[in-house]
Amino acid sequence: MKKNLFFFLCILLFFACSKKEATEMAAFYKSNSAQLLTDEKEMIFHIEIRVGHKSAGCNGCVTTGGNSYHVDCKGYGDYCVVNAKFSFVADGEDGYYYGIILNPDEFCDDDFFLMPNRSLYIEGSNGRFLNIPEQMTYRDEETGTFIFYDIFFSDHQMFENL
Numbered sequence: 001m002k003k004n005l006f007f008f009l010c011i012l013l014f015f016a017c018s019k020k021e022a023t024e025m026a027a028f029y030k031s032n033s034a035q036l037l038t039d040e041k042e043m044i045f046h047i048e049i050r051v052g053h054k055s056a057g058c059n060g061c062v063t064t065g066g067n068s069y070h071v072d073c074k075g076y077g078d079y080c081v082v083n084a085k086f087s088f089v090a091d092g093e094d095g096y097y098y099g100i101i102l103n104p105d106e107f108c109d110d111d112f113f114l115m116p117n118r119s120l121y122i123e124g125s126n127g128r129f130l131n132i133p134e135q136m137t138y139r140d141e142e143t144g145t146f147i148f149y150d151i152f153f154s155d156h157q158m159f160e161n162l
Contacts, residue, residue, distance in 0.1 A: 031081050032161050034120040034130045043088040044102070045130065049118050050081050050161065065134075071114050074107075082107055088151065097151040099132070104144035113137045113146060117159035131158045 031050040038044045051074045073080035084106040086099040101107045115137050120130040131154055137146050152158075 032118060032120050033123055034086075035123045036125075037085070043097075045086045045088065045099075045122075046083070047086055047120055047130075048081050048083050049120065049132075051116060051118075069114060071116070074113070086148075091149070095152055099148045099151050100140075100143075101146045104139070107146050111139050115148060116162070118161055119154075119157040119159045121157075122153075127155060129154050129157050133159075 031048060034045040034047045036043070037046055051071060074082045085102040087102055088097045088099050090096075091098050107113070113136075115132060115135050117134045118132045120132070122128045122130055131152050132148055133150050135149060137148055139145065140147055
């Protein structure tokens with residue numbers, strides 16, 4: 001009887017932990033995700049990126065060039081999630097792209113942006129990721145949009161998304 005009860009509790013605990021992990025992963029992927037909106041020739045993605053946090057108690061939330069900096073919340077709500085549409089263009093270097101924000105007002109109000117490393121899960125792709133390396137990004141003077149460089153795709157998450 002005790003063995004059966006112990007076995008039942010172990011199974012129950014396993015499924016409870018698995019469900020919690022699945023919920024946490026779903027929340028993680030939702031706040032760091034990309035959704036392909038067009039065919040692969042044009043490659044326009046809707047992206048959601050979690051960037052920054054409130055300044056209270058911050059000792060540096062974004063690491064770039066080996067130094068930690070505070071980046072205040074970019075985006076709306078408590079989760080600092082930025083929504084934008086990106087157009088991707090091959091960079092000339094095999095496997096690398098640059099991404100152009102399509103709407104100048106969509107991503108950030110500032111003239112420059114400290115972009116942390118991000119791996120964005122591509123929804124419906126069976127485990128593909130769009131990876132944006134850390135970089136200081138500036139608005140293009142002519143279009144007013146942000147351009148991100150050295151973007152690449154992978155079959156696994158390349159950055160921790162801290």
